[in-house]
Amino acid sequence: xxxxxxxxxxxxxxxxxxxxxxxxxxxxxxxxxxxxxxxxxxxxxxxxxxxxxxxxxxxxxxxxxxxxxxxxxxxxxxxxxxxxxxxxxxxxxxxxxxxxxxxxxxxxxxxxxxxxxxxxxxxxxxxxxxxxxxxxxxxxxxxxxxxxxxxxxxxxxxxxxxxxxxxxxxxxxxxxxxxxxxxxxxxxxxxxx
Amino acid sequence: xxxxxxxxxxxxxxxxxxxxxxxxxxxxxxxxxxxxxxxxxxxxxxxxxxxxxxxxxxxxxxxxxxxxxxxxxxxxxxxxxxxxxxxxxxxxxxxxxxxxxxxxxxxxxxxxxxxxxxxxxxxxxxxxxxxxxxxxxxxxxxxxxxxxxxxxxxxxxxxxxxxxxxxxxxxxxxxxxxxxxxxxxxxxxxxxx
DNA sequence: GCTGAACATGTAGAAGGTGACATGTCTAGG
DNA sequence: CCTAGACATGTCACCTTCTACATGTTCAGC
Numbered sequence: 304x305x306x307x308x309x310x311x312x313x314x315x316x317x318x319x320x321x322x323x324x325x326x327x328x329x330x331x332x333x334x335x336x337x338x339x340x341x342x343x344x345x346x347x348x349x350x351x352x353x354x355x356x357x358x359x360x361x362x363x364x365x366x367x368x369x370x371x372x373x374x375x376x377x378x379x380x381x382x383x384x385x386x387x388x389x390x391x392x393x394x395x396x397x398x399x400x401x402x403x404x405x406x407x408x409x410x411x412x413x414x415x416x417x418x419x420x421x422x423x424x425x426x427x428x429x430x431x432x433x434x435x436x437x438x439x440x441x442x443x444x445x446x447x448x449x450x451x452x453x454x455x456x457x458x459x460x461x462x463x464x465x466x467x468x469x470x471x472x473x474x475x476x477x478x479x480x481x482x483x484x485x486x487x488x489x490x491x492x493x494x495x496x
Numbered sequence: 497x498x499x500x501x502x503x504x505x506x507x508x509x510x511x512x513x514x515x516x517x518x519x520x521x522x523x524x525x526x527x528x529x530x531x532x533x534x535x536x537x538x539x540x541x542x543x544x545x546x547x548x549x550x551x552x553x554x555x556x557x558x559x560x561x562x563x564x565x566x567x568x569x570x571x572x573x574x575x576x577x578x579x580x581x582x583x584x585x586x587x588x589x590x591x592x593x594x595x596x597x598x599x600x601x602x603x604x605x606x607x608x609x610x611x612x613x614x615x616x617x618x619x620x621x622x623x624x625x626x627x628x629x630x631x632x633x634x635x636x637x638x639x640x641x642x643x644x645x646x647x648x649x650x651x652x653x654x655x656x657x658x659x660x661x662x663x664x665x666x667x668x669x670x671x672x673x674x675x676x677x678x679x680x681x682x683x684x685x686x687x688x689x
Numbered sequence: 690g691c692t693g694a695a696c697a698t699g700t701a702g703a704a705g706g707t708g709a710c711a712t713g714t715c716t717a718g719g
Numbered sequence: 720c721c722t723a724g725a726c727a728t729g730t731c732a733c734c735t736t737c738t739a740c741a742t743g744t745t746c747a748g749c
Contacts, residue, residue, distance in 0.1 A: 312704070312705060315705080315706090347706090349706085349707070351707075351709090352705080352706060352707080373714075373715070374714045374715060375714075
């Protein structure tokens with residue numbers, strides 16, 4: 304199969320190939336850690352999903368077990384086929400736009416609540432997004448402080464920028480929406496549009 | 497169960513309760529249609545998911561079959577318990593931030609590609625987001641043209657605004673990112689930051 | 690009277706994702 | 720020596736979601 308056979312829902316596989324391609328050979332344990340830290344804000348997976356997927360990818364020839372280290376540690380390396388698959392997905396696959404978002408669902412249903420309740424929801428949303436924003440900006444600071452020689456800090460940089468912009472946009476939306484629901488309410492910071 | 501028992505992953509249920517609460521009694525068929533049109537940009541579900549879920553919700557007492565019309569049509573009505581559950585989710589549940597997005601994953605992995613390929617991906621992204629933006633603005637135009645007496649056009653209005661803002665933010669990001677990758681490339685519209 | 694389109698509801702199987710369970714290894718510190 | 724904690728891999732059951740299959744009704748137009 305390898306090329307020419309995209310069905311949808313192989314994003315986990317692509318994410319793993321991407322990490323192996325960019326950061327070099329790694330174990331399932333290493334990859335799980337990277338999922339928790341760097342890639343977490345665009346895709347999530349736990350070890351219980353990652354280990355079986357690595358086994359399938361090895362069976363499909365996209366990766367190979369380069370070495371077995373201490374404690375049963377298996378080091379996977381991306382193969383030529385794996386690189387082809389990754390590059391093919393990145394350049395040929397147009398991602399489906401529609402995203403499932405519980406936050407957007409709350410926004411959708413907001414008119415069901417009466418104004419005081421709706422404003423309370425918006426305040427909670429604002430707090431959550433501010434926390435997320437701080438987290439992302441923390442990640443960016445870490446990247447910025449890494450030695451310039453390392454390439455690794457570049458992977459994910461554009462996505463981080465996108466995440467930060469989306470968070471800022473959501474904050475502005477919450478502010479404006481609160482003002483639309485109740486023009487007299489004090490949003491706490493910033494001024495209404 | 498009803499209240500006090502949120503586990504995660506009951507968004508479909510909430511979306512259905514929201515539509516029944518705001519737009520009044522409806523059949524599974526009606527609700528499937530509303531999923532296709534209005535709510536589609538924040539949550540998606542087909543009839544094969546909706547019918548079984550309605551049956552479970554009726555078993556849980558959140559909705560009842562008010563009447564059976566022609567062609568086996570079943571009209572569901574939200575119960576008091578259903579309204580409580582909906583309101584409880586909206587006011588008490590803080591949605592988990594991390595969203596899975598194939599588009600963001602492509603952004604994350606962009607540094608793997610060399611500049612010409614990365615720019616091509618950004619162009620494709622731009623086209624897709626522009627199409628989505630047009631679609632959302634079309635929806636907003638429909639809402640705006642509806643008679644003021646109808647309340648229905650309000651449901652989803654805030655989410656539509658949020659979606660449009662996110663799309664615009666993504667376009668700006670794609671433009672700036674292309675400029676960062678290759679300052680000499682002509683982005684086709686707008687000027688670099 | 691026939692036929693196709695919209696109406697209307699379901700089931701089944703496969704794949705993806707989550708949380709809990711299960712097992713074993715190595716190493717630093719007491 | 721022993722033990723707690725990080726290292727390391729795996730399975731299982733359950734739930735959600737997707738695609739396809741399956742069935743039957745009403746009505747408008749020919």
